[in-house]
Amino acid sequence: MTPLAPWSGRILLLIAIAALALNLRPPALAIAPVLPEIRADLGLGGVLAGVLTTLPPLCFAVIGLAAPVIVSRVGLHRAAFLSLVAIAAGQAVRVIVPQPAVFFVGTVLALIGMATGNVLLPPLVRRDFPDRIGRVTGIYSLSLGIGVALASLLSVPLAIATGSWRWSLGIWIFTAVIAAIPWIRLTAEPRTGRSSSSRPDVRISHVARTRVGWFIALFFGIQSIQAYAIFGWLPTIYIDAGLGPAFAGLMLTITTGLGLPLAFWVPHHIAIARRPQWLVALMPTCGLIGFVGLLIAPTTLPWLWATLLAVALASFPAFLALTGLRGETPAGTAALSGFSQSVGYFLAAIGPFAMGVLSEATGGWTVPLIFLSALCIPLAVFGQLALHPNSLESELRTRQLIQPRQS
Numbered sequence: 001m002t003p004l005a006p007w008s009g010r011i012l013l014l015i016a017i018a019a020l021a022l023n024l025r026p027p028a029l030a031i032a033p034v035l036p037e038i039r040a041d042l043g044l045g046g047v048l049a050g051v052l053t054t055l056p057p058l059c060f061a062v063i064g065l066a067a068p069v070i071v072s073r074v075g076l077h078r079a080a081f082l083s084l085v086a087i088a089a090g091q092a093v094r095v096i097v098p099q100p101a102v103f104f105v106g107t108v109l110a111l112i113g114m115a116t117g118n119v120l121l122p123p124l125v126r127r128d129f130p131d132r133i134g135r136v137t138g139i140y141s142l143s144l145g146i147g148v149a150l151a152s153l154l155s156v157p158l159a160i161a162t163g164s165w166r167w168s169l170g171i172w173i174f175t176a177v178i179a180a181i182p183w184i185r186l187t188a189e190p191r192t193g194r195s196s197s198s199r200p201d202v203r204i205s206h207v208a209r210t211r212v213g214w215f216i217a218l219f220f221g222i223q224s225i226q227a228y229a230i231f232g233w234l235p236t237i238y239i240d241a242g243l244g245p246a247f248a249g250l251m252l253t254i255t256t257g258l259g260l261p262l263a264f265w266v267p268h269h270i271a272i273a274r275r276p277q278w279l280v281a282l283m284p285t286c287g288l289i290g291f292v293g294l295l296i297a298p299t300t301l302p303w304l305w306a307t308l309l310a311v312a313l314a315s316f317p318a319f320l321a322l323t324g325l326r327g328e329t330p331a332g333t334a335a336l337s338g339f340s341q342s343v344g345y346f347l348a349a350i351g352p353f354a355m356g357v358l359s360e361a362t363g364g365w366t367v368p369l370i371f372l373s374a375l376c377i378p379l380a381v382f383g384q385l386a387l388h389p390n391s392l393e394s395e396l397r398t399r400q401l402i403q404p405r406q407s
Helices: 007-022 032-042 046-074 076-096 100-128 133-162 165-187 211-241 245-272 277-296 302-312 315-326 330-348 350-362 366-386 392-398
Strands: none
Touching: 007 076, 007 100, 007 133, 007 165, 032 046, 032 100, 032 133, 032 165, 046 076, 046 100, 046 330, 076 100, 076 165, 100 133, 100 315, 100 330, 133 165, 133 245, 133 315, 211 245, 211 277, 211 302, 211 315, 211 330, 211 350, 211 366, 211 392, 245 277, 245 302, 245 315, 277 302, 277 315, 277 366, 315 330, 315 366, 330 350, 330 392, 350 366
């Protein structure tokens, strides 16, 4: 095994990973605030606009299955560089060519890059920072959250200031190009340990036959249903309860803003704590109280429900940490990341759709909120099961799906 470089010698890697993470949400999230302008400019109907908003979780799910194969062919660092190239190119295509079909092609290309980057982050940490998994996961999780916040804050002001939605999307071309610069240096390094890191000794089909794979995938999938429902519908729930639009938007800002420090702290605590079970149990418990509060008294303590939901959404950085901790090798971690994100994002597509259908069918938010509350129970169960210390590779060796490690 190649000795680890000292922490100071991995600063470039740390910067590169954080920069990659920063670019994995804005190209998708920046669309929603300026969607009316995009529809008017490109002549998109309601159906096509709906398809546009559904593309991210579907692309993330499909590419999650292919990303480990990409890694096995080109290596982690080259795959990270190519993912940023795809993000920048996709963004450029959709803001330069004013055609609806081309806009969708560019969107899909950018989403492919984002989906690949999503899968790459845990194995990158496993490979380059195996002694700092919790801390580095916290750093890139925080970077993901900052990307979400920036996309939400800047889209409309940029569109107003420049007079075009194209600049509010086009700004992320430059951030992706800048993020790709350190990866150019990293891709020039020789691919050490090619036989062990590039050959897919652990495949997604292997992960699908393990308990640890399904525990982590279902933990991520259930929290994704809740997260997408919260991001998509929380302001509307508050508005329908009687709050003003500005105040309702502030409640979502509280939920996303409080998630930033949690995104940094949660992975580190899970990695170093002897018994992190209390923390993983706290998240669905806060979610349950928050959803019940929205159900019975949404306008009484609206800030409290928003705060509790922020704690509930910290299950996402918990998932990122668990993915890095449950793989012994970069290849195993990549397969686990790809499988769990594929399952999770397929489920995530259910969240906003189910909330809208249930609300329309029942004429209110009671049934949708009961649905989200009920999901807190399996979320708590799978979270505790995912904390079991067995690694993916150890379970695969026990089942004789991979060869025992050579001593």
